[in-house]
Amino acid sequence: xxxxxxxxxxxxxxxxxxxxxxxxxxxxxxxxxxxxxxxxxxxxxxxxxxxxxxxxxxxxxxxxxxxxxxxxxxxxxxxxxxxxxxxxxxxxxxxxxxxxxxxxxxxxxxxxxxxxxxxxxxxxxxxxxxxxxxxxxxxxxxxxxxxxxxxxxxxxxxxxxxxxxxxxxx
Numbered sequence: 001x002x003x004x005x006x007x008x009x010x011x012x013x014x015x016x017x018x019x020x021x022x023x024x025x026x027x028x029x030x031x032x033x034x035x036x037x038x039x040x041x042x043x044x045x046x047x048x049x050x051x052x053x054x055x056x057x058x059x060x061x062x063x064x065x066x067x068x069x070x071x072x073x074x075x076x077x078x079x080x081x082x083x084x085x086x087x088x089x090x091x092x093x094x095x096x097x098x099x100x101x102x103x104x105x106x107x108x109x110x111x112x113x114x115x116x117x118x119x120x121x122x123x124x125x126x127x128x129x130x131x132x133x134x135x136x137x138x139x140x141x142x143x144x145x146x147x148x149x150x151x152x153x154x155x156x157x158x159x160x161x162x163x164x165x166x167x168x169x170x
Contacts, residue, residue, distance in 0.1 A: 033068025042066065072149075077103040080110055080145060088144035089113050089136035093124050097153040104147070111141045122157050124148075129170045146170070 008026045015021040032038070042061040049055070069075045080090060086109030092100055094114035104110045115132040117124050133143040148167055151158045159167070 033066070035063060037068055038063035038066045041068070073099055073103050076100065076147065077107060080104045081108040084108055084110050084144040087111060087141055089133070089139075089141035090145045090147055091115050091129060091132045091136065091143055092147045093117050093122075093128070093152065095122075095154060096147075097149070100147060104145075110144070111136070111139070113139075113141070113143075115146075122152065122155055124159060124163050124167060126166055126170050129167070 005027065008023050011026060012021045012023045042063050046061050067075075069078070080103060084090065084104075088108075088110050090100075090104045090110045090112050092112055092114060094116055096114070101112060104112055113132045113136040115124065115128040117128060129146070136143045146167065148159075148164075150164065
């Protein structure tokens with residue numbers, strides 16, 4: 001393994017002068033995220049849902065069903081690589097965060113097709129998704145993924161519940 005365990009305790013002690021760093025944080029760990037963090041997140045989400053009148057999740061918020069990564073870019077890249085093949089299309093409502101090009105193209109080899117949103121309000125429609133899929137197919141790419149960020153990145157536009165349902169149904 002590419003770990004430098006010989007100095008981990010010294011390094012953790014030195015780093016902990018600023019903030020507490022556990023020795024285990026300096027080595028490989030569970031690739032799905034630290035178990036304690038996943039448990040805490042599920043507990044927080046359950047508590048949050050109940051505080052606004054939600055119902056208990058009945059086990060849906062299970063740490064074994066959750067993965068935590070070092071950022072959304074890492075997760076987008078990993079999901080794209082695991083679910084699509086080189087040449088497949090990733091449809092992204094535009095304008096979109098330009099780093100998604102890197103996340104979807106470099107390792108997975110996918111091609112990005114923009115779902116052009118309404119120019120006045122940047123709203124997403126099934127018609128814009130259909131158009132992007134048609135352009136992808138005409139270019140020889142199979143539409144495989146819809147990458148939808150809510151709120152929109154970079155605009156911060158929050159899609160309505162109806163728009164989200166329409167995208168999921170699409």
